[in-house]
Amino acid sequence: MFPKLILVSAALVACNALHSFGPRSSKQGSFNEYLLFTRASLNPEVFNSSLASIQETSMVLTRNTTIIVHGHGGSGDTTLNPTVQNALLQVEDAEVIVVDWSQYSLQSYTNAVNAVPSVGAYLGSLISQLVEAGVAAYGSIHIVGFGLGAHVAGYAGRGVNGQVARITGLDPSGNQWGTNSNRLKSSDAKYVEVIHTDGFGLLPNGIGTNLGHVDIYANGGEGQPGCFLSSACSHQRAWELFAASLTHSHLNAHSCNSFAEMRLNRCRGILFPIGTNAMSKFGNGVYRINTGRRYPY
Ligand SMILES: *[C@@H]1O[C@H](CO)[C@@H](O)[C@H](O)[C@H]1NC(C)=O
Numbered sequence: 001m002f003p004k005l006i007l008v009s010a011a012l013v014a015c016n017a018l019h020s021f022g023p024r025s026s027k028q029g030s031f032n033e034y035l036l037f038t039r040a041s042l043n044p045e046v047f048n049s050s051l052a053s054i055q056e057t058s059m060v061l062t063r064n065t066t067i068i069v070h071g072h073g074g075s076g077d078t079t080l081n082p083t084v085q086n087a088l089l090q091v092e093d094a095e096v097i098v099v100d101w102s103q104y105s106l107q108s109y110t111n112a113v114n115a116v117p118s119v120g121a122y123l124g125s126l127i128s129q130l131v132e133a134g135v136a137a138y139g140s141i142h143i144v145g146f147g148l149g150a151h152v153a154g155y156a157g158r159g160v161n162g163q164v165a166r167i168t169g170l171d172p173s174g175n176q177w178g179t180n181s182n183r184l185k186s187s188d189a190k191y192v193e194v195i196h197t198d199g200f201g202l203l204p205n206g207i208g209t210n211l212g213h214v215d216i217y218a219n220g221g222e223g224q225p226g227c228f229l230s231s232a233c234s235h236q237r238a239w240e241l242f243a244a245s246l247t248h249s250h251l252n253a254h255s256c257n258s259f260a261e262m263r264l265n266r267c268r269g270i271l272f273p274i275g276t277n278a279m280s281k282f283g284n285g286v287y288r289i290n291t292g293r294r295y296p297y
Pocket residue numbers: 047048049050052053056
């Protein structure tokens with residue numbers, strides 16, 4: 001009886017190890033779809049992570065690459081994508097890759113959470129292949145992830161052979177990630193910025209703790225103006241603010257001496273631009289920005 005028990009627990013341990021260290025061994029990410037948008041191709045170029053497929057795209061090394069990852073309930077068509085993509089292409093001759101992982105993101109929240117490691121690992125492989133193919137460099141890659149997509153970005157950044165320039169986590173999901181050591185973290189890219197918009201209150205979508213090099217709490221990180229206590233509305237505001245930051249320069253946050261100061265709206269420190277697509281952005285600490293209720297906030 002005892003050896004059997006030991007066997008069972010060994011198998012459980014092995015299973016857990018597989019789950020934490022081998023996300024590529026789960027196949028959810030193989031359903032990822034990648035859509036490339038540039039100023040010249042507003043109809044997306046659909047491609048996959050094979051070198052042949054990458055080389056057929058119009059990607060070139062000289063342009064920066066921004067990768068957008070939607071969250072739970074999202075897909076390739078989700079409003080976040082065209083909003084961020086159009087704002088970015090308006091101001092920069094960039095390459096925008098939209099990741100569509102709707103095979104799993106449209107399922108239950110728990111199924112979507114379970115797919116995150118694999119979806120992120122496959123995205124990491126794609127990024128490594130872009131570099132391998134000579135159409136992108138780690139120093140000019142920015143992954144922008146919303147909700148669960150922020151944690152996908154973390155897994156992707158962790159899975160590449162180099163270090164991507166930036167990850168921006170837009171109100172990263174908190175549910176099932178609060179104590180998960182594999183959530184988005186500052187070691188996932190050279191620079192990790194997090195914009196929190198729904199991190200507190202009753203059943204928030206976001207996470208009210210610091211995850212990146214820079215953590216920006218919009219209006220204290222909850223109850224966004226104009227959202228009338230709608231948690232979903234506050235959550236979405238994260239990408240609306242990010243999109244606005246690409247085309248407008250008034251979105252600057254004040255640095256805070258402490259988390260408590262941030263919550264009490266007493267931050268008076270230096271101003272720091274939130275979001276943008278700058279590839280060499282650096283900073284540290286907690287910031288607060290108070291915004292308006294309507295675009296461009
Ligand atoms: C990737 O795309 C190429 C076409 O560019 C296609 O030949 C190949 O079968 C695709 N691979 C997968 C795994 O879908």
